[in-house]
Amino acid sequence: MASRGVVAAGHPLSAEAGARVLREGGNAVDAAVGAALASFSLESALTGFGAGGFMIVGGPGIETAVIDFFVAAPGKGGHELTEELVPVPVHFDESTTQIFNAGAASCGVPGTAAGLALALDRYGSVPMAALAGPAARLAREGAPLNRQQAYVLRILEPIYTATPEAREIYAPDGRILGEGDVFRYPDLGDALERYGAEGVPALCAGEVPRKVEEYILARGGTLSVTDFEEYEPIVRAPVGAHYHGREVLTNPPPSAGGILVAYCLALLERMEGNGPAEIAAVMEEANLARRGDFADALAREGFARSFLDQRNLRPAGDRLGSTTHLAAMDSDGLCASVTCSNGTGSGMVVPGTGIHLNNMLGEEDLNPRGFHQSAPGVRISSMMSPTLILEDGRVRAGLGSAGSNRIRSAVLQTTLNLLAGVDPQAAVDAPRIHLEGGVLQAEPGVDEAALTRIEARGQEVFRWNERNLFFGGVQIVTRDPESGRLDGAGDPRRGGAVAHA
Numbered sequence: 339m340a341s342r343g344v345v346a347a348g349h350p351l352s353a354e355a356g357a358r359v360l361r362e363g364g365n366a367v368d369a370a371v372g373a374a375l376a377s378f379s380l381e382s383a384l385t386g387f388g389a390g391g392f393m394i395v396g397g398p399g400i401e402t403a404v405i406d407f408f409v410a411a412p413g414k415g416g417h418e419l420t421e422e423l424v425p426v427p428v429h430f431d432e433s434t435t436q437i438f439n440a441g442a443a444s445c446g447v448p449g450t451a452a453g454l455a456l457a458l459d460r461y462g463s464v465p466m467a468a469l470a471g472p473a474a475r476l477a478r479e480g481a482p483l484n485r486q487q488a489y490v491l492r493i494l495e496p497i498y499t500a501t502p503e504a505r506e507i508y509a510p511d512g513r514i515l516g517e518g519d520v521f522r523y524p525d526l527g528d529a530l531e532r533y534g535a536e537g538v539p540a541l542c543a544g545e546v547p548r549k550v551e552e553y554i555l556a557r558g559g560t561l562s563v564t565d566f567e568e569y570e571p572i573v574r575a576p577v578g579a580h581y582h583g584r585e586v587l588t589n590p591p592p593s594a595g596g597i598l599v600a601y602c603l604a605l606l607e608r609m610e611g612n613g614p615a616e617i618a619a620v621m622e623e624a625n626l627a628r629r630g631d632f633a634d635a636l637a638r639e640g641f642a643r644s645f646l647d648q649r650n651l652r653p654a655g656d657r658l659g660s661t662t663h664l665a666a667m668d669s670d671g672l673c674a675s676v677t678c679s680n681g682t683g684s685g686m687v688v689p690g691t692g693i694h695l696n697n698m699l700g701e702e703d704l705n706p707r708g709f710h711q712s713a714p715g716v717r718i719s720s721m722m723s724p725t726l727i728l729e730d731g732r733v734r735a736g737l738g739s740a741g742s743n744r745i746r747s748a749v750l751q752t753t754l755n756l757l758a759g760v761d762p763q764a765a766v767d768a769p770r771i772h773l774e775g776g777v778l779q780a781e782p783g784v785d786e787a788a789l790t791r792i793e794a795r796g797q798e799v800f801r802w803n804e805r806n807l808f809f810g811g812v813q814i815v816t817r818d819p820e821s822g823r824l825d826g827a828g829d830p831r832r833g834g835a836v837a838h839a
Contacts, residue, residue: 341669341839342360342361342668342669342839343357343360343365343366343369343666343667343668343669343824343838343839344357344666344667344815344824344825344826344836344837344838344839345357345360345369345370345373345664345665345666345815345826345836345837345839346664346665346666346813346814346815346826346827346828346834346835346836347373347377347662347663347664347665347813347828347834347835347837348377348381348384348662348663348664348740348811348813348828348829348832348833348834348835349376349377349380349381349484349487349833349834349835350484350833350835350837351376351380351476351481352373352374352376352377352380352381352664352835353373353664353828353835353836353837354835354837355372355373355375355376355472355473355476356369356370356372356373356376356664356666356837357369357837357838357839358372358472358839359372359373359464359469360666360668360839361839362464363463363464364462364463364464365461365462365463365668365670365672366397366666366667366668366672366673366674367393367395367457367458367460367461367462367666367672367674368458368462368463368464368469369666369668369674369839370393370457370664370665370666370674370675370676371454371457371458371462371466371469372464372469372472372473373664373666374450374454374664374676374678375454375469375470375473375530376472376473376476377662377664377678378473378477378526378530379473379476379477379480379481379521379522379523379526379527380476380481380487381487381662382521382523382526382694383487383490383491383494383498383680383682383683384490384661384662384678384679384680384740385450385661385662385678385679385680386450386526386680386692386693386694387448387450387451387526387529387533387541387691387692387693388445388448388450388680388683388684388686388693388694388695388696389409389448389449389450389678389679389680389681389696390407390408390409390410390446390448390449390450390453390678390679390696390698390718391407391408391449391450391453391676391677391678391679391722392404392405392406392407392408392453392589392593392676392677392720392722392724393405393407393453393454393457393674393675393676393677393724394576394587394588394589394674394675394676394724394725394726394736395457395460395461395672395673395674395675396587396672396673396726396728396733396736397670397671397672397673397733398670398671398672398732400461400672402576402587402726402728403573403574403575403576404573404574404575404576404589404590404724405453405456405457405460405571405572405573405574406453406571406572406573406574406589406593406717407449407450407452407453407454407456407571407572408449408593408717408718408720408722409446409447409448409449409696409698409717409718410446410447410449410565410569410714410715410716410717410718411446411447411699411710411712411713411714411715411716411717411718412445412446412447412559412560412561412562412565412699412714413560413562413565413713413714413715414562414564414565414568414714414715415551415560415561415562415563415564415565416562416564417555417560417562418560419443419558419559419560419710420558421441421442421443421557421558421559422441422443422558423439423440423441423443423444423699423700423709424439424440424441424443424444424500424685424700425437425438425439426438426439426440426494426496426497426682428493428494428682429493430493430806430807430808436742437702438497438681438682438697438700438701438702439697439699439700439701439702439709440497440500440682440683440684440685440697440700441500441557441558441559441684441685441686441697441700442554442557442558442559442561442684442686443558443559443560443699443700443710444559444681444684444696444697444698444699444700444701445554445559445561445684445686445695445696445697445698445699446561446696446698446699446718447561447565447566447569447715448693448695448696449569449571450678451533451538451540451541451542452538452542452569452570452571453571455537455538456571456573457674457676460573461672461674465534466533466534466537467534467535468534469534470530470531470533470534471530471531471534473530474526474527474528474530474531474534475527476527477522477523477524477526477527477530477692478522478523478524478527479522480520480521480522480523481520481521482517482518482519482520482521483515483516483517483518483519483520483521484517484833485517485833486807486831486832486833487521487833488515488516488517488518488519489807490807491508491514491515491516492514492516494682494683495514497682497683497684497685497697498514498683498685499514500685501685501686501687503686503687503688503689504685504686504687504694506687507521507522507523507687508521523692525689525690525691525692526692527692528692529541529546529691529692529693530692541691541693542566542567542569543566543567546566546691546693547562547563547565547566547567548563549688549689549690549691550563550566550688550691550693550695551563553686553688553689554686554688554695557686559686561695565714565715568715569715572717574590575590576588576589576590576596576726577589577590577591577596577597577600577642578600579599579600579601579603579604579607579646580603580604580607581603581604581606581607581753581757582607582757583729584727584728584729584734584757585727585728585729586599586600586603586725586726586727586728586753587725587726587727587728588600588723588724588725588726588749589720589722589723589724589725590642591636591637591638591641591642592636592637592717592719593636593717593719593720593721593722593723594628594632594633594636594719594720594721595720595721595722595723595745595746595749596723596725597636597641597642597645597646598624598627598628598721598746599723599725599746599749599750599753600642600646601620601623601624601627601645601646602617602620602621602623602624602746602750603750603753604646605619605620605623606620606754612754612758613785613788614771614780614784614785614788614789614792615788615791615792617750617751617754617771618771618773618778618792618797620750621747621771621772621773622773624746625773625774627645628706632706633706633707633719634707636719637716661677661678661679661680661681661722661739661740661741661742661745661811662677662678662679662740662811662832663675663676663677663678663724663737663738663739663740663811663812663813664676664813665724665736665737665738665813665814665815665826666736666815667733667736667815667816667817667824667826669822669824671732671733671817671822672733673726673733673735673736673815673817674736675724675725675726675736675737675738675815676724676738677722677723677724677738677739677740677745679696679698679720679722679740680694680695680696680697681696681697681698681700681701682697682701683695683696683697684696684697684700685697698718699718701718701742703721703742703743704718704719704720704721705718705719706719721742721743721745721746722738722745723738723739723745723746723749724736724737724738725737725738725749725753727753727756727757729819730819732817732819733817734816734817734818734819735756735762735814735815735816735817736814736815736816737749737752737753737756737812737813737814737815738812738813739752739810739811739812739813739829740807740810740811740832741807741808741809741810741811743774744770744772744774744808744809744810745810747770747771747772747773747809747810748770748772748809748810748811748812749810749812751768751770751771752765752766752768752812752814755768756814756816761825761827762814762815762816762825762826762827763827765814765827766812766813766814766827766828766829766830766834767827767830768783769781769782769783769784769805770784770809770810771784772809776798777798777799777800778792778797778798778799778800779800779802779808779809780799780800780801780802781802781805781806781809782801782802782803782804782805789801805830805831806831807831807832809831810829810831810832811829811831811832811834812827812829812834813826813827813828813829813834814826814827815836824838826838
């Protein structure tokens with residue numbers, strides 16, 4: 339099906355940018371970085387230089403590792419918070435609303451520039467300038483918004499029209515951009531070009547952090563030059579679980595998503611089935627496990643092992659240690675799975691920098707102890723769970739999802755589908771459920787008899803009329819361990835696409 343590799347991403351042009359890197363001789367990590375940089379303009383509502391994320395890398399001859407470049411709490415500059423978070427209701431449909439918080443008080447220290455550079459330095463073979471150049475052209479020339487990206491802007495319109503700087507690029511004619519409108523971000527193009535030529539210092543030292551500090555402090559936030567200068571990506575060992583003879587490796591603490599996915603898989607390994615009733619049951623167990631001191635304990639050394647050991651569950655070996663996802667696999671079996679997130683964005687678009695800052699300090703899912711409780715420099719917790727599936731020590735699949743608190747349920751169910759032998763696209767397309775706040779959300783197509791039995795046990799069930807990005811956006815790449823055949827899948831809920839090299 340493909341000779342050099344395959345890339346799955348949240349936008350067709352992001353996937354194609356990665357595939358082009360593979361065709362020109364790059365490896366899977368080169369392709370993932372190239373696709374990620376392209377996504378900064380193609381999926382600008384979800385990612386960018388103001389965002390953070392994680393990349394898991396595995397393959398022949400390397401120890402699987404997670405590069406943590408997620409957002410950190412600001413405050414190392416010693417500035418006091420002088421404004422409150424700005425609550426914004428986001429309506430996914432007529433019945434489902436989630437409150438997000440924006441404004442300068444919501445902005446954490448971004449990590450994408452430092453994290454992607456570290457990944458390329460450790461595993462890549464292509465100069466950053468060669469990857470950033472095409473992405474810079476995309477940002478300057480622009481591309482039409484597809485249906486899914488237009489939907490994201492529509493539901494986030496109060497944030498993306500909250501400041502003159504945001505309106506200039508997202509509502510240049512006085513209305514929020516819609517499907518088919520061309521999105522251009524020239525400042526981002528300039529930033530990408532500088533990043534390719536000068537590396538991380540182009541964005542994390544000197545003039546750019548100074549401009550960010552001046553802009554944010556003037557609006558009541560605390561993000562400072564010192565926060566940028568002292569930020570560093572962290573290389574971590576993945577957390578994992580065994581399931582039906584395979585090893586599933588994912589994002590470790592202090593993030594929450596990966597350990598909860600591993601926990602659910604370990605519970606399902608003990609059960610006779612893995613249908614909606616069983617999945618709902620392990621989701622409920624995961625929700626219960628998050629109570630008490632879970633959020634505080636995530637940062638403790640060895641928490642992942644103790645968490646599973648206390649529940650008599652077997653981890654995988656000794657490997658414990660608004661969002662977009664993409665994954666790349668090359669013909670040699672190297673795989674990079676990367677999830678980046680800007681949250682819903684903060685509306686803080688800093689002029690002359692190409693940076694729209696994240697709102698991670700205002701995401702309720704990521705701040706269970708309350709807002710602004712993290713010490714300066716501490717990583718914000720995350721549900722992001724870039725994942726690898728190994729069979730006989732070789733990477734069989736790389737996947738992950740967008741979707742806020744639904745990331746863990748999307749990754750769990752798609753992983754179960756893959757391990758049941760379903761082809762990648764069918765694994766992604768399959769209807770999903772998610773249990774949160776006492777309500778089991780169900781997409782159309784979930785076994786109705788199973789839902790009725792679940793309701794009979796007293797569980798409230800809400801049935802959606804159509805698929806929705808509320809349930810995540812999973813991208814997958816796969817490689818058959820025997821034949822080497824490469825395949826992939828993009829999630830239609832988020833406009834995902836696959837490109838072969």
